[in-house]
Amino acid sequence: MSVENQSVVPEASSHGIVIIGAGLAGWHVIDAIRAKDKDMPITLITADSGDRYHKPMLTMAISQNKSASDLVRATGSKAAEAANVNLLANTQVTDIDASTQQLQLVSALRSDPVYTNYATISYDKLVLAMGAHPIFPQSLPEDLVWHVNHIERFGQLQEKLASGRQHVAIVGAGMVGTEIAEDLLKAGHEVTLIDLNDAPLSQMLPSKATARIAQAVKSQGIDFLGGYQVSDVIRNSDGKLQVSYESVASGADSNIAQSLEPLIVDHVIASTGLTVDDKLPAAAGVEFNRRTGIVVDATTLRTNTSSIYAIGDCMSINGVACRYVAPLRAQAATIADDILGHEHDGYEHKPPMIRLKNKAISVMVTGVPQATGNWQVKTETDDELIMDLLDDNDVVSATVTIKAPVMPKG
Numbered sequence: 001m002s003v004e005n006q007s008v009v010p011e012a013s014s015h016g017i018v019i020i021g022a023g024l025a026g027w028h029v030i031d032a033i034r035a036k037d038k039d040m041p042i043t044l045i046t047a048d049s050g051d052r053y054h055k056p057m058l059t060m061a062i063s064q065n066k067s068a069s070d071l072v073r074a075t076g077s078k079a080a081e082a083a084n085v086n087l088l089a090n091t092q093v094t095d096i097d098a099s100t101q102q103l104q105l106v107s108a109l110r111s112d113p114v115y116t117n118y119a120t121i122s123y124d125k126l127v128l129a130m131g132a133h134p135i136f137p138q139s140l141p142e143d144l145v146w147h148v149n150h151i152e153r154f155g156q157l158q159e160k161l162a163s164g165r166q167h168v169a170i171v172g173a174g175m176v177g178t179e180i181a182e183d184l185l186k187a188g189h190e191v192t193l194i195d196l197n198d199a200p201l202s203q204m205l206p207s208k209a210t211a212r213i214a215q216a217v218k219s220q221g222i223d224f225l226g227g228y229q230v231s232d233v234i235r236n237s238d239g240k241l242q243v244s245y246e247s248v249a250s251g252a253d254s255n256i257a258q259s260l261e262p263l264i265v266d267h268v269i270a271s272t273g274l275t276v277d278d279k280l281p282a283a284a285g286v287e288f289n290r291r292t293g294i295v296v297d298a299t300t301l302r303t304n305t306s307s308i309y310a311i312g313d314c315m316s317i318n319g320v321a322c323r324y325v326a327p328l329r330a331q332a333a334t335i336a337d338d339i340l341g342h343e344h345d346g347y348e349h350k351p352p353m354i355r356l357k358n359k360a361i362s363v364m365v366t367g368v369p370q371a372t373g374n375w376q377v378k379t380e381t382d383d384e385l386i387m388d389l390l391d392d393n394d395v396v397s398a399t400v401t402i403k404a405p406v407m408p409k410g
């Protein structure tokens with residue numbers, strides 16, 4: 001083992017359990033192991049500071065005037081000390097050699113050569129908890145466009161927005177885009193929400209349901225541009241961003257994109273989906289699906305490579321990525337038991353209840369929703385819509401419940 005900087009990577013023949021990634025998934029695994037074993041050596045390697053925070057807060061915090069530091073529940077170093085964990089913060093894993101059970105590390109603060117340390121460490125058991133990263137389509141250059149998939153980037157955006165009312169364009173009306181749109185509106189900003197589809201959440205719900213969401217979003221004052229594609233974002237000489245977009249007509253004979261007057265905005269946020277980097281899984285020989293991420297055994301959360309597990313946004317179970325918080329505790333408990341050699345019943349995956357955090361409309365989904373399929377109306381009134389998705393055997397595989405918000409009295 002070659003270790004170049006002892007202050008970053010302490011000398012030890014093996015680092016026991018090594019976890020890559022200090023998001024909710026990585027920290028859940030540490031909590032689960034420590035609940036059963038206080039002494040097993042654990043090394044947590046993360047490209048960020050390792051600070052503990054609740055990521056779902058990132059779509060609620062701006063209207064509450066909360067900065068990134070307000071959201072940190074414990075700094076990485078404090079949390080690591082409390083959990084008796086060796087934290088290698090600001091450290092990127094660049095390679096995994098599964099045959100020798102070794103990892104290559106490099107400083108994530110490479111802009112300053114003083115901090116650049118290269119090292120190799122070994123593991124007995126490895127947990128991949130490295131999340132997924134935002135997809136930036138070509139039309140959304142990464143250097144001009146924000147994302148809210150990490151507290152650090154969120155913090156920079158929050159600081160910019162704290163200076164007063166600004167115009168923000170959000171590209172992508174999935175859950176994150178729809179939630180942050182309402183949060184920014186509540187914080188007093190002008191918000192334009194743009195999506196390829198006619199309504200928010202169109203990739204998971206049928207049009208009858210999403211039409212209600214579009215209506216609620218628009219009536220609260222968000223400028224929703226449904227059926228449009230952003231073609232370009234450039235910075236003007238006055239510092240504002242010019243967002244060009246075009247209508248994508250869906251008629252059979254009209255594939256012609258129609259250009260419109262560009263939007264001039266202060267900020268653009270991309271919420272156009274997540275993808276998992278295949279570099280480390282490929283290096284480790286771990287089975288990987290380009291769309292859904294690392295493939296694990298559904299009951300043990302082991303990958304197909306010996307001694308390597310995966311959890312959180314980077315993995316998928318039974319062909320479905322599950323990028324939600326609720327299942328993490330049970331998944332982490334299974335990984336902890338399996339690693340510690342304790343008897344366990346195996347993880348039983350239950351799709352979590354999905355709840356949109358918007359207040360303008362209440363949207364709750366159970367099961368595994370998908371936009372297309374045999375959706376049947378169960379209840380339909382002005383205030384409520386309940387629909388079931390039936391599979392080929394007429395068994396309910398998902399249910400969506402949409403309710404008008406209950407207005408406070410007085």
Ligand SMILES: Cc1cc2nc3c(=O)[nH]c(=O)nc-3n(C[C@H](O)[C@H](O)[C@H](O)COP(=O)(O)OP(=O)(O)OC[C@H]3O[C@@H](n4cnc5c(N)ncnc54)[C@H](O)[C@@H]3O)c2cc1C
Pocket residue numbers: 020021022023024025026045046047048055056057058059091092093094129130131132148149150176280311312313314322323324325326357
């Ligand atoms: C804005 C927003 C709102 C959300 N709201 C909800 C909600 O209301 N309810 C819900 O259930 N879910 C919600 N989610 C999803 C949920 O937050 C995520 O599923 C969960 O936080 C993912 O955790 P993770 O640890 O897998 O990934 P991440 O939080 O992405 O953590 C990955 C970690 O890996 C590190 N890393 C990556 N690559 C490397 C490398 N090569 N070397 C070293 N370290 C590396 C990163 O630095 C990071 O620490 C939301 C997500 C977002 C973005």
